[in-house]
Amino acid sequence: MSEAAQKPRMPDETGVPDPFPYMHPVMKKNYGQWDYHFRPRPGVLCHVAKSGDKIWTVRAGTQRQMDVFTIRKLCDLADKYCDGYLRFTTRSNIEFLLDKEENVEPLIEELNKEGFPVGGTGNSVSMVSHTQGWLHCDIPGTDASGVVKSLMDLMYEEFINEEMPNRVRITSSCCQINCGGQGDIAVNVQYTKPPRINHELVANVCERPAVVARCPVAAIRPALVNGKPSLEVDEKKCVCCGACYAPCPPMQINGKEETRIAVWVGGKHSNARSKPRFHKLVVAGLPNNPPRWPEVGEVVMKILRAYKENAKDWERIGDWIERIGWPRFFELIDVPFVKHHIDTWTYARLTHNHSTHIQY
Amino acid sequence: MANNDFKVHPTPKLDELEKGPWPSFVTGLKRLRDAGKRYSPMINDLLGQLEHSYEERLGFWKGGTITVVGYGGGVIPRFSEVADKFPASSEFHTLRIIPPAGYHYTTDIIRKMCDIWEEYGSGLIAFHGQSGDIMFQGCSSDNVQPAFDALNELGFDLGGAGPALRTSMNCVGHARCEMSCYDEIKAHRMIINEYLDEMHRPALPYKFKFKFSGCPNDCVNAIHRADFAVIGTWRDDMKVDQEKVKEYVEELGRDYIIEHVINMCPTRALKLNDDDTLAVDNKACVRCMHCLNVMNRALKPGDDKGAVILIGGKRTLKIGDLMGTVIKPFIKLETDEDFEALVEFAGEVIDFFAENALEHERIGETIDRIGLPAFLEAIGVDPDPNMVLHPRQVSFVRTDDFQAEMERMRAKKAAKKEAAE
Known part of the structure; x- marks a missing residue:
């Protein structure tokens, strides 16, 4: 073997690629020089540059985890109508970029024919941003792809129309690390039992001090079990967060019945009107019920209906609840307020009502 | 390179996810399974394992250590814990690849990525993961290096994973x-x-x-x-085009503008004048964006930007x-x-x-x-x-x-x- 063949190829450390070679020429030409935009119809944006140039964006929903045949189908449409230019949003919607208005309607028609919903703009329910789940994650409690597919089927009309008071951004996470992020509505795994420990494996698989350090409530300590070094959990202290499971898989946090789903509301990233917010707990203990998770869908749709009927234009779900108050919100969605709704974590006192501000 | 020489796993639970109007990832996976390609048996076993997860309500992947020459991270290793039942997908690693900043693509570059992923991977790609990367999902240990080399030759680099600076x-x-x-x-x-x-x-x-x-x-x-x-x-004053403000008032009505723009200002920095122009107290404004969002033709950020x-x-x-x-x-x-x-x-x-x-x-x-x-x-x-x-x-x-x-x-x-x- 020659010396060159033996020498491994070293990577080109190119980092973040320059997007300009891939950017639509109208966007490149008017970079940083946009004037305003409007939405001719749900799923379509028209941006107007200071130069007078216009670009139309047709936004469509995808399944995010895409096979190459789906991707090539989308590319065919982009070649036919968009000179081959497209982009994706942070919520995995695909955006077709067109400089010819007359191509907008034929593109939409063809997208619909191929089964891609056009929408996700303005006051719609956009695609659920989500995590990997059983398809690929090493610690998942559920399958986000399946939960999201089931939810998006239910919220299809809300995606293709702009009939909500303001935009709705839903997230889903397969464990309590919450990689899906904060949302107007968040559908997240909530464990309900302390980890079941396989003491045979702990010493070989886990770096025990690191696992002890990982616990947010100091409930884990080293222990000798059946003569083997292992770990034990103070189950009275344990908050069932699953933090120990990732660095130590023998501390199994998931279970067929024990892994449950919780729904949270009122999170928001934007600074518009109110400051960014974290979502708050609505209901926990919903069954992790594949393949369609109907109990989760029911709660989410109930929240969406109450929001649509009761919120004022431009109020996000969190803004709306702040105005009407949590007691009224729980009434509207018919969920009883229970002790677990009251925060007990650090700074919990800041969440108490220290006033007579009460809505009757 | 036809490859249909395997017994298709039944997937009654996953089949339920082919129903309904939203695009189905299950249908996509089945397309890969039925394509008669090198990766088809791998996807068949992947579907088998996923169906098994849907039955048992548990995940069956574990991590490990896989890297490419010269780097210490960026590949997410996945080894199956049920490889005895589903051997073809026993290794199903992900390459996190940094996308062009702002997620701009041409179909040309995406098609090249698809070709590479058909050659070395599973044909399954996520645009994009929560980390911001393009997730090339489903690669055997042996194929990680050649897959990366091909993507790297195309001008793309591996993203972040583990205790590191992450893809942005x-x-x-x-x-x-x-x-x-x-x-x-x-x-x-x-x-x-x-x-x-x-x-x-x-x-x-x-x-x-x-x-x-x-x-x-x-x-x-x-x-x-x-x-x-x-x-x-x-930092400076927001820009107000008073003529366009008047157009919004004309279009939406005074009541609407007062209730949904003026009254929603978090620091009471706005006032609708009697002549339908807008008065802005820029010292009180916290740049929340609400009024700009509602009236984007009339209101703009100032010039002193940062x-x-x-x-x-x-x-x-x-x-x-x-x-x-x-x-x-x-x-x-x-x-x-x-x-x-x-x-x-x-x-x-x-x-x-x-x-x-x-x-x-x-x-x-x-x-x-x-x-x-x-x-x-x-x-x-x-x-x-x-x-x-x-x-x-x-x-x-x-x-x-x-x-x-x-x-x-x-x-x-x-x-x-x-x-x-």
């Missing part, structure tokens, strides 16, 4: 948005590409994420999700969710020098994190542990009332140098003023 993201911004207050792509690429070594050779206490939003609408969720958020804003830097956002583990804290209430982001100063400051913060954070501690948690004043002192940033909601309300603090600190800050302010003149 920016909003569409300058490329297609009238609200954009700085060149997001420039800031994003300058910072990440300067500190790329921290991405490819994980040596930080834990992950470190940058995110870049062009305005306070924060479309990439930077305050919640980034250790270091750069969010565009402006960004706010917030540090310390992260998700739940370990001490609970944190949002970023304002550390720089305003930086100019116009000239090359402005951007270079941002890159330098980012480097100082990464250095602080590398030297002071505990193992598996995010920088927000470090700040929480040592206190914001200590963090500011360490990175050489002066305290500013914009960093907090209000001053301290508990008297338990040692203040014997309070007057001296006041003198020091006064002198600093005076020196700065003199330098500016």
Whole structure:
């Protein structure tokens, strides 16, 4: 073997690629020089540059985890109508970029024919941003792809129309690390039992001090079990967060019945009107019920209906609840307020009502 | 290279996810299974394992260590725990690949990626993962290196994983948005590409994420999700085109504008005049974006643009969710020098994190542990009332140098003023 063949190829450390070679020429030409935009119809944006140039964006929903045949189908449409230019949003919607208005309607028609919903703009329910789940994650409690597919089927009309008071951004996470992020509505795994420990494996698989350090409530300590070094959990202290499971898989946090789903509301990233917010707990203990998770869908749709009927234009779900108050919100969605709704974590006192501000 | 020589696993539960109007990932997986390609048996077993997960309500992947030559991270290894039942997908690793900043693509480049992934991977690609990467999912251990080499030859690099600088993201911004207050792509690429070594050779206490939003609408969720958020804003007066304001009033009605624009201003900085023009108290305005969002033809950010830097956002583990804290209430982001100063400051913060954070501690948690004043002192940033909601309300603090600190800050302010003149 020659010396060159033996020498491994070293990577080109190119980092973040320059997007300009891939950017639509109208966007490149008017970079940083946009004037305003409007939405001719749900799923379509028209941006107007200071130069007078216009670009139309047709936004469509995808399944995010895409096979190459789906991707090539989308590319065919982009070649036919968009000179081959497209982009994706942070919520995995695909955006077709067109400089010819007359191509907008034929593109939409063809997208619909191929089964891609056009929408996700303005006051719609956009695609659920989500995590990997059983398809690929090493610690998942559920399958986000399946939960999201089931939810998006239910919220299809809300995606293709702009009939909500303001935009709705839903997230889903397969464990309590919450990689899906904060949302107007968040559908997240909530464990309900302390980890079941396989003491045979702990010493070989886990770096025990690191696992002890990982616990947010100091409930884990080293222990000798059946003569083997292992770990034990103070189950009275344990908050069932699953933090120990990732660095130590023998501390199994998931279970067929024990892994449950919780729904949270009122999170928001934007600074518009109110400051960014974290979502708050609505209901926990919903069954992790594949393949369609109907109990989760029911709660989410109930929240969406109450929001649509009761919120004022431009109020996000969190803004709306702040105005009407949590007691009224729980009434509207018919969920009883229970002790677990009251925060007990650090700074919990800041969440108490220290006033007579009460809505009757 | 037809490959149909396998027994198709029944997937009655997953089949349920082919129903309904939304595009189905299951249908997509079946297309790969039925394509008669090299990867088809792998996808068949993947579907088998996923169906098994749907039955058992448990995941069956475990991690491991897989890298490419020259790098220490960026590949997410997945080994099946039920490989005896599903051997063809026993290795199903993911390559995290950094997308073009702002997620701009041509079909040409995407088709080339598809071809590479058909040759070496599974044919399954996610645009994009929550980390911001293109997720090339489903690669055997042997194929990780050639798959990376091919993608790397195409001009793409491996993203971040583990305790490292992570792949970043920016909003569409300058490329297609009238609200954009700085060149997001420039800031994003300058910072990440300067500190790329921290991405490819994980040596930080834990992950470190940058995110870049062009305005306070924060479309990439930077305050919640980034250790270091750069969010565009402006310092001078917002721009008001009074004729266009009148058009909005005409179109939507006075009542609507008062209820949904004026009354929703968080600092009561707006007033609709009797002649349907808008009065703005720019000193009271907090640049929340609401009125600009509603009346985007009439209202615009000002000319004196730049960004706010917030540090310390992260998700739940370990001490609970944190949002970023304002550390720089305003930086100019116009000239090359402005951007270079941002890159330098980012480097100082990464250095602080590398030297002071505990193992598996995010920088927000470090700040929480040592206190914001200590963090500011360490990175050489002066305290500013914009960093907090209000001053301290508990008297338990040692203040014997309070007057001296006041003198020091006064002198600093005076020196700065003199330098500016």
